[in-house]
Structure formats: structure tokens, C-alpha cells
Amino acid sequence: MKRAIVTGAARGIGLATTKLFLRDGWRVVMVDRDAPELEKVAAGLEGVLPIICDVSQPDQIAAMVAEVIEKEGRIDALVNNAGVADFGPIDETDFKRWRTVMETNLDGIFLCSQEVAPHLKETSGAIVNIASISGLRASTLRVAYGTSKAGVMHLTRQQAAEWGEWGIRANCVCPGPVRTKLAMAVHSQEIIEAYHDAIPLNRYGSEDEIGEVIVFLCSDKASFVSGQIIAVDGGFESTGIGLPALRR
Ligand SMILES: NC(=O)c1ccc[n+]([C@@H]2O[C@H](COP(=O)([O-])OP(=O)(O)OC[C@H]3O[C@@H](n4cnc5c(N)ncnc54)[C@H](O)[C@@H]3O)[C@@H](O)[C@H]2O)c1
Secondary structure (H helix, E strand, C coil), rough: CEEEEEEECCCHHHHHHHHHHCCCCCEEEEECCCHHHHHHHHHHCCCEEEEEEECCCCCHHHHHHHHHHHHHHHCEEECCCCCCCCCCCCCHHHHHHHHHHHHHHHHHHHHHHHHHHHHHHCCCCCEEEEECHHHHHCCCCCCHHHHHHHHHHHHHHHHHHHHHHHHHEEEEEEEEEECCCHHHHHHHHHHHHHHHHHCCCCCECCCHHHHHHHHHHHHHHHCCCCCEEEEEECCCCCCCCCCCHHHC
16 A cells, blocks of 8 residues: 655645545555644544654654654655745845745755655655745745745756656645635735636635645656646636736
8 A cells, every 4th residue: 555645734735635645545644743733633534644743853854754664664655745834025034034934845845855765766656845836926925935935846856857766756736825724824805806816717726626636646647747847726827927908
């Protein structure tokens, strides 16, 4: 049976992805630093191993991966989904706020992937890194978040380039807006309406719509897909000159 590690699995996109892996017959290691939430949701699921771990902390990651190998014996996929959002102007983003975003969103993916890669080499496994449309296009208030996500995209290409010879595939998913706790903390009603206007499908996505693409990229169905950046965003990224003045 295949085993996936999903970081940030206690809620939102990570939890939805966990359930889709279980539906497809995988076992899932659910990683999160929110211990009460992780224990609560994992208790209601069959086929999971919950591990409390902060993905920005190298010692915790090493212990997490050692526990996975001891208890599960193999790793077939790593979904680097844990992320934090912080929107603010550049002049108000002090170094502490910048580092808080970078240490989870970018350092966490670098560190987890490095620790897991030798085990993925054994299984010809897959990595899926979660970036964002905020990394595909610059916008106001996202100097740390957007830059961290642009870094995630390039890190994915580096991983695909170097670890391809180990048989490891690495891909990146860029979600558009989804009504999770992360998004709702930073999206006002005005931002929600503006997003609807900028997205050709005219709505937010669901956690499952993102998770389905993640699970596909980890599966054998995507066995020749590597180094790709895939937006799951209702058409947002493709409409760079979607000027309101040019509409019917
Ligand atoms: N929701 C959106 O609109 C949206 C859009 C684009 C990208 N994303 C990305 O999708 C991913 C998931 O976001 P979500 O909306 O489901 O968020 P969420 O806040 O609902 O869930 C994120 C989970 O990650 C965990 N987490 C955060 N930092 C961690 C750390 N250092 N170590 C371990 N666990 C940690 C949190 O405890 C939480 O359970 C993130 O990378 C986010 O940037 C989300």
C-alpha cells in the first residue's frame, strides 16, 4: 500500500487532500503543528498516522520522518502543503513578519523535501509543493507571501531537475482562492468580490478541487509529469489582460 505525507493536514486543503488519498487506497501521514486539531480530526479517520511537527524546525522534521519509516516502512509521496499567510505593505513588513512567512512556506518545503528525498528514491516517489496564484503574479500587500510562493515554484523546478535521476517527480500546484481559515483571515468581503470579478469561473474553488489535482500528480497516472507549475484557479492566471473595459 502506498504512503503519502501531507503537511498542514489538520484542516483546509491538507485535510481534504488527506481524505482523497484515503479514498484512493493510500495510507496518509498527517503532519501539523496544531496538536489539538490534528488529534481531533485524525481520530475520525481510518488509515492515518498523525504526527505533530512544525515544518520550519529541522530537528522536528528529522524525528517525524524517522517515525514514518519506523511505523510505515516507506514513503511514496510528499505533499508540502503547510503554509501561513500574512498580508501587509512592504514598509510595514518587518524582518520578523518576513521570516515567519518564509520559515514555513519556503524553508519548510526545502527541509521536508531534503529529509524525505532518500526515501522517495527507494519508491520512485513524488513531491507536490503547494504555492499560490500570489506567486504567479505580483500584487500589493503580498511581499512576503507572494515572494515565498514564487520561491516554492522555482524550488520545485530545482527538485525536478536534480532528483529526476533518482526517479523522483516534483510538481507544484498553485491554488486560486479557497474559503479556508487561512484565506478568510486575510480576505475581506471587498477582496472576495474583487476575486470573483477577476476569475473567469466567477467563484472561489473548493478544497477538494485543489486536492484532486494534488492526488493526481502523486499518482501513477502522472508518471511522466515533472517540473510543472499547475494553477488550479478557475482561469485567473490565464487572463493577464482581462481588463474590465474590454468586456461585453
Ligand atoms: N486558501 C487559499 O485561498 C489558498 C490559496 C492559495 C494557496 N494556498 C496555500 O494552500 C496551503 C494550505 O492552505 P489552507 O488554505 O488549507 O490553510 P489553513 O490555514 O486552513 O491550513 C493550513 C494548515 O497548516 C498548518 N501549518 C501552518 N504552519 C505550519 C508549520 N510550520 N508546521 C506544520 N503545520 C503548519 C496549520 O496548523 C493548518 O492546519 C498553504 O500553503 C496556502 O498558502 C491557499
